[in-house]
Amino acid sequence: xxxxxxxxxNVFVNCPFDDDYRQLLIAxxxxxxxxxxxxxxxxxxxDSGESRIDKILNLIIESKFGIHDLSRIIASEADEHYRMNxxxxxxxxxxxxxLRGEIWxxxxxxxxxxxxxxxxxxxxxxxxxxxxxxxDDPLKVIFAVRDWFVxxxxxxxxxxxxxxxxxxxxxxxxxxxxxxxxxxxSSDVVPIPEVIHHMDSWFGKKI
Amino acid sequence: xxxxxxxxVRTKSxxxxxxxxxxxxxxxxxxxxxxxxAHGREIAKSQRxxxxxxxxxxxxxxxxxxxxxxCPPKDKK
Numbered sequence: 683x684x685x686x687x688x689x690x691x692n693v694f695v696n697c698p699f700d701d702d703y704r705q706l707l708i709a710x711x712x713x714x715x716x717x718x719x720x721x722x723x724x725x726x727x728x729d730s731g732e733s734r735i736d737k738i739l740n741l742i743i744e745s746k747f748g749i750h751d752l753s754r755i756i757a758s759e760a761d762e763h764y765r766m767n768x769x770x771x772x773x774x775x776x777x778x779x780x781l782r783g784e785i786w787x788x789x790x791x792x793x794x795x796x797x798x799x800x801x802x803x804x805x806x807x808x809x810x811x812x813x814x815x816x817x818d819d820p821l822k823v824i825f826a827v828r829d830w831f832v833x834x835x836x837x838x839x840x841x842x843x844x845x846x847x848x849x850x851x852x853x854x855x856x857x858x859x860x861x862x863x864x865x866x867x868s869s870d871v872v873p874i875p876e877v878i879h880h881m882d883s884w885f886g887k888k889i
Numbered sequence: 890x891x892x893x894x895x896x897x898v899r900t901k902s903x904x905x906x907x908x909x910x911x912x913x914x915x916x917x918x919x920x921x922x923x924x925x926x927a928h929g930r931e932i933a934k935s936q937r938x939x940x941x942x943x944x945x946x947x948x949x950x951x952x953x954x955x956x957x958x959x960c961p962p963k964d965k966k
Contacts, residue, residue: 705946820946821901843901846947847913850898854910854941857949869948 685785692745693719696771697794698754699874708877709820710749712849713827715881717839719747725874738771743782746789747834748775749827752805753796753818769805792830794823821846855884893938893956897925899945907932910941 686692693714697707714721722741724734732740742748750772754765772793779789793813800815814826825842832839853869859880860866869877894910905925906915916932919925926942930953933940937956944950 705948709947821899825901844913846901847898847908850896850908850943850947851910853943853947853949854894854896854939854952857941857952861949 686744688720689744689746689785691719692722692741693747693749694741694745694775695721695723695749696768696775697749697751698765698768699725700754701870703751703754704870704874705820706751706816706818706823707874709823709849710751710827711874711878712852712881713824713831713845714749715885716845716848717828717831717836719831721878723874739774742771742775742778743786746785748772748789748791749794750775750791751794752813753794753816755805790830790834792827794826820849824849852881852884856880859883893936895929895933895936895938895940897922897929897942899943899947910939 695707695710695714697703697710699707711721711723722745724737724741750768752768752772755769772791775789775791778786779791780787793808793811795813795815796818798813798815814830816823816826821842824845828839828842828845856869856872856877860869860872860876866872872880896908896910898906898908898915899922900906900915900918904918904920905922906918907925907929908915917925917928919928922942929942930940932938933953934955939956940953941949942951
């Protein structure tokens with residue numbers, strides 16, 4: 683089977699897209715790009731004719747790395763439904779790593795949760811897996827993603843504190859671009875693909 | 890010309906740093922954000938810099954410009 687283009691650099695980001703996760707998602711995408719990898723999100727292929735699950739399968743097949751956040755699998759209110767997409771997609775990625783063979787056995791998965799050990803109540807099959815908690819804090823998620831890349835692949839890299847400082851500089855750039863220049867009320871209303879576009883411009887100016 | 894910026898940024902230990910844009914080294918770290926803002930604003934004014942206050946999540950919650958004169962003096966020579 684052919685090796686997908688950029689397989690070694692692609693990172694499937696399996697995280698919620700809702701408002702209360704937005705700053706964590708942006709921080710994860712920033713950290714992935716900071717270390718020279720390509721974040722791959724199901725959002726990026728929204729205009730194609732593929733079904734959603736086929737899009738996700740292709741992203742998983744094309745990505746050596748997977749970042750899976752399970753922090754929203756637990757309902758926060760009494761009438762709220764469980765969020766099953768994230769653990770389902772983690773299961774597909776895990777299966778791809780264990781069952782597909784060839785280069786896919788080299789896949790690396792990072793599992794994120796809000797609180798340490800909370801996932802065990804909902805998904806006890808993961809007991810023994812290395813799961814990092816972020817406490818809904820972008821600073822902590824940046825450190826978690828940075829440490830994972832360095833441990834799994836890079837051996838050394840800029841400190842989490844340095845990435846966090848750069849992330850703050852990027853946030854100032856984003857504010858200038860979308861609020862002051864483009865006239866948005868807040869950077870919160872800008873769609874994630876547009877934020878990624880500004881991220882690419884910012885990184886381009888840093889080089 | 891690269892614009893001068895000053896930032897108030899949260900540190901890993903939960904304190905607040907006054908930091909020049911593009912630098913990883915804090916000018917000074919304060920216990921509270923309020924103290925850091927007062928200090929950083931003075932620096933931004935003296936340097937005629939852009940002043941950004943970041944929230945706990947890194948997002949900009951306030952910005953003031955001390956460097957953008959809309960009618961800068963023209964050099965006649």
